[in-house]
Amino acid sequence: MKVLPYLDAPISQAEFAQIVGISEARASQLVSENVLARGETAHEWLIAYTERLRDQAAGRASTGGLDLVQERAALAREQREGQAIKNAVARKEYAAVGLLADVLGMAASAVVDRFDQLEGLLKKACPGLPQEAETAVLQVIANARNEWIRSTERLVADSVDAMLDVDGLGPEPDLGVEEEAA
Known part of the structure; x- marks a missing residue:
């Protein structure tokens, strides 16, 4: 049983942007990132969009830069290198x-x-x-x-x-x- 039968119709970027409350430019960016595909129904766009939001919230999606796991690894590496330098300075080796x-x-x-x-x-x-x-x-x-x-x-x-x-x-x-x- 479908509660919202109009979700099975194809939808434009502008219409989708208005429904979910984002700019038309952001909807266009989601299409270019292959999160949303032109010609799909409103239901498919909403499913893809909410899956993307869930992945981002869980730290699994990359948003253009480093993701959360990569950021943490980079921070840990910098901290480790900083501590190694401090230790070398204390030993008068640096x-x-x-x-x-x-x-x-x-x-x-x-x-x-x-x-x-x-x-x-x-x-x-x-x-x-x-x-x-x-x-x-x-x-x-x-x-x-x-x-x-x-x-x-x-x-x-x-x-x-x-x-x-x-x-x-x-x-x-x-x-x-x-x-x-x-």
């Missing part, structure tokens, strides 16, 4: 990348300053040193300084790439921009 870069920069600057003072110290300590020998010593020191800087940069880059690989982020993508050779 420091911010910016801080490490600043410390490394200060250390490099101190070493470079010492290398730059070598020429004057060499002339003072060995006043009779031939110019060719002085040039050779300074060239070896300059080469060592430059290699030290290159090695440090390479070490940092490799360490950051390894850290990103462990986190599942991978190295930064190559955007096709080539650097000029120094």
Whole structure:
């Protein structure tokens, strides 16, 4: 026995929107999301619409973004990572990348300053040193300084790439921009 026989007739989006109290745009969105199908009866549209509402209320339906289960999992992961960072800081095994870069920069600057003072110290300590020998010593020191800087940069880059690989982020993508050779 059908209480509302008019529910067996096909219905338009506008009519359905008016019946359930939603905007016509929302009804159109439900059709595009395949919740409702054009040409179905009002009864079928109401069944599909109420099933969608039940799923949303139970946390089973995705509403465009993450669903409730995914949101909770993402929150738990962030909390776990945050706690791991706090523990590493407490064990003095972790420091911010910016801080490490600043410390490394200060250390490099101190070493470079010492290398730059070598020429004057060499002339003072060995006043009779031939110019060719002085040039050779300074060239070896300059080469060592430059290699030290290159090695440090390479070490940092490799360490950051390894850290990103462990986190599942991978190295930064190559955007096709080539650097000029120094």
